[in-house]
Amino acid sequence: MRPCLVECMEQASGTGAEAAIRTRGLTRYFRTKPAVLDMGFRVERGTVCSILGRNGSGKTTTMRLLLGLLPPTRGRCWLLGEESTRLRPETRARVGYLPEGLPLRPGVRVRQLQAHQARCWKHWNPEVYRSIVHHFDIDPGSKTNQLSRGQRAGLCLALALAPEPELLILDEPTLGLDQVAHRAVLEALVHFAQQRGNTVFIATHQLHDAERISDQLIIMDGGTVRASCSPETLLCRVRAYNLIFDTAPPPRGPLKIRGLLELSRSDRSLRLVLADPDADALTRIRDLGASAVRESELGLQEAVTAFMARTRQSEAAPADTSAPLWR
Amino acid sequence: MAPLEIHITTGSQVPIYRQVVDQIRVAIATGELKVGQALPSVRAMAQTLLVNPNTVAKAYAELTRDGALESQQGRGVFVAQKRKVLADEERLRRLALAADRFVQECIGLGFSATELRQAVAQAVQIIRQRKVAP
Numbered sequence: 001m002r003p004c005l006v007e008c009m010e011q012a013s014g015t016g017a018e019a020a021i022r023t024r025g026l027t028r029y030f031r032t033k034p035a036v037l038d039m040g041f042r043v044e045r046g047t048v049c050s051i052l053g054r055n056g057s058g059k060t061t062t063m064r065l066l067l068g069l070l071p072p073t074r075g076r077c078w079l080l081g082e083e084s085t086r087l088r089p090e091t092r093a094r095v096g097y098l099p100e101g102l103p104l105r106p107g108v109r110v111r112q113l114q115a116h117q118a119r120c121w122k123h124w125n126p127e128v129y130r131s132i133v134h135h136f137d138i139d140p141g142s143k144t145n146q147l148s149r150g151q152r153a154g155l156c157l158a159l160a161l162a163p164e165p166e167l168l169i170l171d172e173p174t175l176g177l178d179q180v181a182h183r184a185v186l187e188a189l190v191h192f193a194q195q196r197g198n199t200v201f202i203a204t205h206q207l208h209d210a211e212r213i214s215d216q217l218i219i220m221d222g223g224t225v226r227a228s229c230s231p232e233t234l235l236c237r238v239r240a241y242n243l244i245f246d247t248a249p250p251p252r253g254p255l256k257i258r259g260l261l262e263l264s265r266s267d268r269s270l271r272l273v274l275a276d277p278d279a280d281a282l283t284r285i286r287d288l289g290a291s292a293v294r295e296s297e298l299g300l301q302e303a304v305t306a307f308m309a310r311t312r313q314s315e316a317a318p319a320d321t322s323a324p325l326w327r
Numbered sequence: 328m329a330p331l332e333i334h335i336t337t338g339s340q341v342p343i344y345r346q347v348v349d350q351i352r353v354a355i356a357t358g359e360l361k362v363g364q365a366l367p368s369v370r371a372m373a374q375t376l377l378v379n380p381n382t383v384a385k386a387y388a389e390l391t392r393d394g395a396l397e398s399q400q401g402r403g404v405f406v407a408q409k410r411k412v413l414a415d416e417e418r419l420r421r422l423a424l425a426a427d428r429f430v431q432e433c434i435g436l437g438f439s440a441t442e443l444r445q446a447v448a449q450a451v452q453i454i455r456q457r458k459v460a461p
Contacts, residue, residue, distance in 0.1 A: 048379055187374070190374055190377055190379070191374065194374070207337075207338070211343065212343065212379065214379060215379055215381050231342060232342040235341075235342050300337070
């Protein structure tokens with residue numbers, strides 16, 4: 001088993017409140033290939049959770065499973081306390097979704113689209129819609145295919161937020177946006193998160209955004225959850241060790257150290273990145289016979305990448321089977 | 328009164344809530360924030376800094392616990408009257424921790440003890456100049 005960092009998020013379950021999102025053993029195969037494998041996580045209400053991972057790591061499939069757009073092969077998931085495969089329309093109406101690529105029917109005027117959407121939803125707040133459309137400088141008379149990328153994002157966001165959902169699910173909403181539009185999206189998200197009990201679940205490659213707005217980060221790789229914790233926890237529990245070897249070359253072969261995520265070596269040095277190193281791991285590092293060991297902290301970028309570093313980690317992986325998951 | 332300026336650096340090793348805590352502490356120590364002065368609401372601060380409101384709330388909660396701020400029900404959060412909240416041992420422990428972090432970093436960059444002492448003196452000087460008359 002590859003190392004995994006899962007922090008017990010403050011469990012609201014004890015207070016009887018149902019999580020905004022909960023999954024158990026969630027699995028989805030496409031033919032013989034698992035896109036999502038045995039995923040178990042929860043996102044509490046009133047929090048912002050960013051789901052991070054390389055392209056093809058299973059983020060979009062996870063979202064589609066959560067929304068009930070795709071049935072799981074096995075396992076279960078719940079949105080606002082209701083099983084995704086059996087969401088009632090009333091519950092579905094409490095969830096906003098912004099799919100990847102901002103799909104908008106071409107050739108339709110913004111005004112018409114808005115009128116149509118407003119009729120579709122039982123609840124529609126024109127004030128919310130207007131303020132976002134205004135924020136993105138969108139002319140209601142223009143056609144959807146005449147909008148800039150940033151304006152398309154703004155329009156999608158306005159359409160998703162106007163029904164005043166409690167849970168907002170976004171798939172890479174800031175992809176390819178300029179700085180101004182990017183900031184406007186973040187502002188709208190922070191504003192949404194301010195309302196009591198509102199929850200955001202966002203897939204992104206923008207680590208700087210994730211660090212700013214998230215209570216919780218979920219790092220996915222190869223369809224599984226590699227870490228689920230707060231940004232602070234990731235910063236303090238993922239550590240790098242630089243080992244200098246003055247006299248003898250560093251040991252060859254795989255290293256059997258619990259929590260080892262990443263290993264890189266040169267002639268005279270080793271660099272290890274560990275998730276939540278325990279006393280035993282530290283003893284093993286000391287026993288490698290280095291002439292100097294320096295422990296250092298990592299930035300979020302490095303810490304997150306270490307969990308996705310499949311190629312570099314492969315060297316360490318075979319011996320790592322001993323690591324029990326500490327879920 | 329100049330508005331409180333807080334700068335958030337993402338991608339650093341310091342968590343965002345800690346950056347907020349540290350900068351408010353410095354602003355209080357230098358007198359940029361005066362006793363009794365109101366801080367922006369959690370919402371306003373989150374919107375300005377473009378960070379998670381829970382992060383700001385956590386920073387305010389820590390500062391309130393340490394006695395730097397005080398929360399007045401329904402009115403907001405204010406800079407508290409200066410009083411000693413932390414025990415001497417705790418203050419010393421935190422000093423040692425900060426010194427350790429600083430020294431490790433500087434030694435790694437290859438500076439001597441004398442150069443370190445000069446750098447500290449200079450930094451203290453700069454903070455003193457920022458200090459506004461009470």
